[in-house]
Every structure is written in C-alpha cells, then in structure tokens.
Amino acid sequence: MTDVVATNQTILVVGGGISGMTAAIESAECGKDVILVERNPSLGGRVSQLYRYFPKLCKPSCGQEINQRRIMAHPRVRVLTMTEVDKIEGEAGNYSVTLKTAPRYVNEKCTACGDCAEAISAEVDDPHNFNMKKHKAAYLPTNMAAPQRYVLDPSIIGTEDAEKARAACKYDAIDLDMQEESLSLNVGAVIWATGFKPYDAAKIQPYGYDRFDNVVTNMEFERMMDPFGPTGGKLLRPSDGKEAKKIAFIQCAGSRDRNHLKHCSRFCCMASLKQTTYLTEAYGDDDDASATIYYIDIRAIDRFEDFYQKVKDDKKVSFIKSKVANITQDRESKNPILHGVNTEGYHRYDDEYDLVVLAVGMDPEVKADEIGCKVAANTSGFIDAHADDAGCGIFGAGCATDALDVNRAVQNSTAASLKAIQVINKTAGAEA
Amino acid sequence: MSNTAMVKKYRNDFLREVEEKVEEGDWVRMCMQCGVCAGSCPLGDAWEHPPQEIFMMIRAGKREEVLGSDSMWMCTSCYNCIVRCPRELPITHIMHGLANYAHRLGLAPKANPTRRFAKIFWDNIATSGRVNELKLSLGLYFMDGFGNGIKKALAMKDVGLGLLKTGRLDPMGLFKAGGIKDKSGLQKALKKAREIEDTRKGY
Ligand SMILES: Cc1cc2nc3c(=O)[nH]c(=O)nc-3n(C[C@H](O)[C@H](O)[C@H](O)COP(=O)(O)OP(=O)(O)OC[C@H]3O[C@@H](n4cnc5c(N)ncnc54)[C@H](O)[C@@H]3O)c2cc1C
Numbered sequence: 001m002t003d004v005v006a007t008n009q010t011i012l013v014v015g016g017g018i019s020g021m022t023a024a025i026e027s028a029e030c031g032k033d034v035i036l037v038e039r040n041p042s043l044g045g046r047v048s049q050l051y052r053y054f055p056k057l058c059k060p061s062c063g064q065e066i067n068q069r070r071i072m073a074h075p076r077v078r079v080l081t082m083t084e085v086d087k088i089e090g091e092a093g094n095y096s097v098t099l100k101t102a103p104r105y106v107n108e109k110c111t112a113c114g115d116c117a118e119a120i121s122a123e124v125d126d127p128h129n130f131n132m133k134k135h136k137a138a139y140l141p142t143n144m145a146a147p148q149r150y151v152l153d154p155s156i157i158g159t160e161d162a163e164k165a166r167a168a169c170k171y172d173a174i175d176l177d178m179q180e181e182s183l184s185l186n187v188g189a190v191i192w193a194t195g196f197k198p199y200d201a202a203k204i205q206p207y208g209y210d211r212f213d214n215v216v217t218n219m220e221f222e223r224m225m226d227p228f229g230p231t232g233g234k235l236l237r238p239s240d241g242k243e244a245k246k247i248a249f250i251q252c253a254g255s256r257d258r259n260h261l262k263h264c265s266r267f268c269c270m271a272s273l274k275q276t277t278y279l280t281e282a283y284g285d286d287d288d289a290s291a292t293i294y295y296i297d298i299r300a301i302d303r304f305e306d307f308y309q310k311v312k313d314d315k316k317v318s319f320i321k322s323k324v325a326n327i328t329q330d331r332e333s334k335n336p337i338l339h340g341v342n343t344e345g346y347h348r349y350d351d352e353y354d355l356v357v358l359a360v361g362m363d364p365e366v367k368a369d370e371i372g373c374k375v376a377a378n379t380s381g382f383i384d385a386h387a388d389d390a391g392c393g394i395f396g397a398g399c400a401t402d403a404l405d406v407n408r409a410v411q412n413s414t415a416a417s418l419k420a421i422q423v424i425n426k427t428a429g430a431e432a
Numbered sequence: 433m434s435n436t437a438m439v440k441k442y443r444n445d446f447l448r449e450v451e452e453k454v455e456e457g458d459w460v461r462m463c464m465q466c467g468v469c470a471g472s473c474p475l476g477d478a479w480e481h482p483p484q485e486i487f488m489m490i491r492a493g494k495r496e497e498v499l500g501s502d503s504m505w506m507c508t509s510c511y512n513c514i515v516r517c518p519r520e521l522p523i524t525h526i527m528h529g530l531a532n533y534a535h536r537l538g539l540a541p542k543a544n545p546t547r548r549f550a551k552i553f554w555d556n557i558a559t560s561g562r563v564n565e566l567k568l569s570l571g572l573y574f575m576d577g578f579g580n581g582i583k584k585a586l587a588m589k590d591v592g593l594g595l596l597k598t599g600r601l602d603p604m605g606l607f608k609a610g611g612i613k614d615k616s617g618l619q620k621a622l623k624k625a626r627e628i629e630d631t632r633k634g635y
Contacts, residue, residue, distance in 0.1 A: 341484075
C-alpha cells in the first residue's frame with residue numbers, strides 16, 4: 001500500500017458504484033490521476049444487486065463489465081477496496097485525507113479458484129443478498145466482483161477454518177496477519193459518490209415489513225430473480241418457499257411522505273414497472289400470474305412513458321390508484337392482505353396476495369452534513385449540488401446528490417468529474 | 433358564454449371560503465388525493481364521503497353537498513389519518529372545522545346525533561365549567577322525547593348503576609349547582625374567545 005502516490009493534482013473518488021466508477025474513468029481519460037476508494041470488497045455498488053435494469057432490461061453485468069475493465073486497465077486509476085475516508089480537511093486544491101483500509105486477508109496473488117471456500121465450513125450472512133442467504137466465510141463478493149479476489153470474513157480469523165483456508169491455497173494468497181491500515185494523502189479535489197441506501201422499510205409501521213414474512217422490499221425482489229440469489233432465480237415466498245404468483249407492488253413506500261422521505265425517489269415507479277416484467281419471465285403466460293400496482297400517480301419520468309404504456313398493455317398487470325392504508329396477514333396462509341380505498345370511485349378494498357413488494361425509496365448512504373469541509377446538504381440529506389460551493393472542492397456525484405436512476409446518475413457523475421478537473425487545472429495554473 | 437361569465441363559472445369561491453373561514457381550512461389545497469386517510473379510517477363505510485373526497489368536493493366547489501353532508505360528523509378523532517397523511521394535513525381538525533362551520537351557518541344536518549350531542553355537551557360544560565354527567569346523559573336520552581328517553585335510560589341502566597357504585601355519577605347532580613367557582617369569569621373568557629375568532633374569520 002505504500003506505493004499509493006497522490007498530489008494536489010490527484011482526484012479522490014469516494015464510492016465505487018456506477019457513479020464513482022464513471023467519475024473515475026472520465027477523469028482518468030481526461031488525463032488526471034485518480035484514487036478510487038470503495039468500502040465494499042468489490043466495485044459495482046447497488047447496480048450489481050439488480051437483476052435487470054430499465055429501460056433496456058439488460059443485465060447489469062453488461063454495462064458494468066465494460067466500466068470495470070476500463071478502470072482496472074487504466075494506468076491513472078488506483079482502486080482501493082475495503083477502504084473508507086476517515087478524515088478529510090483542507091480546501092479546494094489542497095485536501096489532506098486519511099483513509100482506512102480493513103484487512104481482506106487475501107493478497108493480489110489470489111486467482112479466485114475457490115479452494116479456500118471449499119476447505120472451510122463456517123458460513124456468514126451475505127449482505128449482497130440482504131442476508132436472505134448465507135455464504136462461506138471465505139467468499140467472492142459477487143460473480144462479477146472487481147477485483148476478482150476472495151475475502152476472509154474477520155469472524156474466522158484465529159479459528160481452525162482460517163488455517164484450513166490458508167493451507168488450501170496453492171498460490172500463497174492468504175495472509176492471516178493483515179491488519180487495518182491507515183493512509184494519509186494529499187489530493188486536489190474530491191468526488192463524493194457514496195450512493196444511497198434503501199429506505200428502512202420497517203419504519204413504515206402499517207406495512208408490517210418487520211412482522212410479515214411475505215412483505216419484501218423491491219431490492220430483495222431483485223435478488224430473488226437472480227439465479228445466484230437466495231432463491232436461485234425463482235420468486236419463492238419467504239414464509240413457505242411456494243411460488244408467488246399473485247404479487248402486489250406498493251409505490252411511494254416511504255417516498256413523498258413527510259413522515260419518512262420528503263422527496264420523490266424517482267426510480268421506484270420505473271423499478272416496479274420493470275419488476276412486473278419479471279413475472280412474464282418467470283411464468284410465461286400462466287393465467288394465475290398477476291401483478292397489481294398501488295400508486296398515487298405513476299411517474300415514468302422523462303423518456304420512459306413508452307415503457308409505462310407497454311406495461312399497461314400487459315394483461316397480467318393492473319393498476320389501483322391508492323396509497324395503501326395498511327397490511328394485515330392471514331394467519332393460516334400467511335398471505336398479506338392490503339387495505340385501503342381506491343380513489344377512482346372511492347371503493348374500499350381488502351385484497352389478498354401471495355407476496356407484496358414495497359417500492360422503497362432512497363436515503364443517502366452518507367449524510368451530506370457528515371462529510372464536513374463546507375459540503376451543503378439538501379432537505380433530504382443528499383449533497384446539495386446547487387448550493388453556493390465557492391471554495392469547496394468536494395463534488396457530489398450520482399445518488400449521493402439525489403435519488404436518481406443509472407442514466408441520470410451517470411450524467412451527473414460526468415458533470416462532477418468536469419468540476420473536479422477544473423479545480424485541478426486551476427491549482428496547476430496557479431503553481432506554474 | 434362571455435369570458436367573464438366563464439371565469440365566474442369556474443372560479444372556485446368555495447375553496448377560498450373554506451380557506452378563510454374554516455379552522456385549518458387552508459390545508460385543503462395540500463391534499464394530493466392518495467386516499468390513505470379514507471383507507472385508515474376505522475369508521476370506514478359509515479362515511480358517505482371520506483376525507484379525501486370531501487377535499488376534492490371543496491376544490492370542485494360543491495358547497496351545499498359538503499356543508500350539508502353528515503360525513504365530517506362521523507369523525508371520532510382517532511387521529512389515524514393525521515398520523516398517516518404523507519403531507520401532514522391535520523385531517524381530524526379540518527373535519528371538525530368543517531362541521532363547526534356548517535353548524536354556524538345552519539347548514540349542518542339537523543338530526544345528526546353527533547351534532548346534537550356536541551351541542552348538549554357544550555351547553556353543559558359552558559354553563560358551569562364542569563361536565564355534569566347526569567345532566568349530560570339525561571339531556572342525551574331525552575333529546576328525542578320523553579318516551580324514547582325512558583327507553584334509552586332503561587337500556588343503559590346497568591351502566592348507570594355501575595357508574596353510581598364506583599362514584600363516577602353523582603345521583604344528586606341534577607339538583608346541585610356544582611361546577612367551578614368563577615362561572616361568570618369563564619363565560620366572559622368564552623365570549624371573548626368567540627369575539628376574537630369571529631373577527632379573525634370575519635363573521
Ligand atoms: C430496487 C431497485 C431497482 C432499480 N432498478 C434500476 C433500473 O432498472 N435502472 C436504473 O437505471 N436504475 C435502477 N435503480 C437505481 C440504481 O440502483 C441507482 O441509480 C444506482 O445504483 C446509483 O449508483 P451510485 O453509484 O450513485 O450509488 P450506489 O450504487 O449506491 O453506489 C455507491 C457505492 O459507494 C460505496 N460507499 C458507500 N459509502 C461509502 C463510504 N463511506 N466509503 C466508501 N465507499 C462507500 C458503496 O459501497 C457503493 O459501492 C434501482 C434501484 C433500486 C433500489
């Protein structure tokens with residue numbers, strides 16, 4: 001790690017999701033040196049947890065692989081995984097930053113052969129799958145992981161399993177003596193791209209996410225469709241493992257609600273519309289499969305109206321204009337029952353489903369006012385990209401600045417990259 | 433139709449009236465018609481028009497239908513709707529505000545039991561400063577005539593006896609003056625409060 005060199009001509013990118021990767025590669029391809037730090041053991045962020053992404057419904061591996069290759073191959077980008085910013089001080093053109101890197105216990109000799117995982121028995125929760133599944137304590141974070149390198153869970157260090165893993169490695173890649181490392185750097189500008197976290201569904205008390213097995217979040221639903229996910233790519237009910245065919249989607253679960261998130265999270269209407277197509281994928285034209293979307297109004301923002309129209313034409317899909325009041329559960333079947341009033345005609349309903357998907361919105365992963373150094377927060381805690389940032393060389397990118405879909409997050413990150421480059425160029429000009 | 437006639441036809445005077453005259457009425461325009469209040473109301477079907485429909489009717493200028501409706505008299509102040517409203521509208525208070533406004537204008541449904549109870553309750557407490565349970569319940573039983581009153585009182589006699597036994601009902605309440613010390617002070621305060629409200633709301 002001692003070979004990390006940085007100067008006030010370097011741009012630090014914090015967060016290695018689609019936004020951070022974009023900002024890093026754009027800056028590097030403009031000739032700037034970049035250090036990209038990511039807290040997880042792999043790049044990719046939340047996009048790597050999706051099954052498909054709208055509007056084209058391709059698998060995330062598609063866009064992501066290209067970006068990861070560009071980054072890994074670029075001589076000007078240095079990627080540090082399992083790393084967080086501990087402290088940041090200074091001003092535009094001159095920041096001192098302290099980074100902290102957690103031990104991975106696996107070095108760069110790893111070939112991702114998997115022998116270490118084979119050799120051990122301990123299992124731990126898999127956060128990539130929202131803990132709906134466990135994986136071995138020696139693991140590859142995802143199939144698409146970049147870098148393609150295993151990780152040892154700290155819980156097995158000092159146990160027999162750790163020794164077994166080391167013994168099984170043919171490449172001398174396991175280093176059980178690794179320690180947390182701290183690194184101090186000087187950089188000229190910072191791009192903050194720490195993204196979002198799904199709003200905590202348990203806080204929406206009337207929906208009973210914490211009480212009812214068959215109420216899941218939209219993110220969990222994405223994982224269920226993934227062949228490598230917790231249900232092997234099948235839409236199975238958490239309560240009894242039976243196939244869920246009659247599925248309800250509740251929009252604005254937390255968003256546009258002053259008791260929860262003040263903002264519209266923008267992507268969730270499209271995400272649910274997209275997820276109705278998963279039913280066709282799973283069940284073909286099985287008449288028993290149906291999706292019902294409960295909504296206040298459908299916001300297929302921007303160019304996505306045609307996507308909405310297409311879903312509307314699908315006979316399996318119906319729409320009910322209503323914010324669901326509450327959910328109860330049938331004791332025997334564990335079926336969730338939705339209660340509310342359809343505002344088109346003011347009809348009361350008590351509708352029973354196999355599975356309910358809450359379209360939860362976005363909270364910032366790191367609150368803007370916790371970053372320091374004059375970074376301004378908007379009313380929802382995202383970085384306020386429009387605030388008077390005179391003198392501030394820290395620029396938000398992607399979902400750290402607002403609830404955005406990939407398309408907008410990427411545009412936004414390119415803009416952040418340009419702002420950072422300007423700071424670097426000014427600093428260089430002043431010194432010349 | 434001439435332009436001014438059209439403007440007149442579509443100008444919604446009723447929304448403005450509600451905003452100006454009804455307690456918390458200025459919130460009505462904030463409703464986004466999500467329906468969570470209607471779905472959360474435990475009285476559910478008892479309403480002819482659930483809150484979000486009332487708000488829409490106000491915006492549509494349906495003055496007679498709204499003020500003559502008994503819907504807002506159905507509210508039991510459970511506050512479920514306030515707690516869940518994504519825009520934090522004080523729905524319970526708006527319902528009471530509308531009911532009160534309709535009552536003052538003499539447009540509220542005359543026979544509505546909630547309205548009549550509210551009136552008896554108010555007269556009871558405003559005279560003495562304390563609720564006299566016996567006077568209140570008798571007033572309520574006999575509001576539909578003597579015969580009916582006896583019937584109702586008999587039906588409720590077990591509850592009444594229970595209250596008596598536990599000292600919650602004073603059998604001599606009918607004859608005692610009771611109430612707070614400074615009754616005229618209270619009445620002055622209430623009169624003043626009413627004056628202030630009337631000036632504020634421009635009655
Ligand atoms: C259910 C669901 C479905 C969706 N479907 C679609 C879709 O079909 N199409 C579409 O366009 N969009 C979709 N989206 C939106 C999409 O996921 C986001 O637009 C995208 O993930 C934003 O990328 P990002 O890089 O800004 O943030 P993230 O993906 O959140 O990445 C942030 C990265 O920063 C890292 N990080 C966080 N904190 C720190 C820290 N302190 N230090 C270092 N690193 C840190 C994280 O580990 C992560 O890798 C969907 C979202 C959800 C929830």
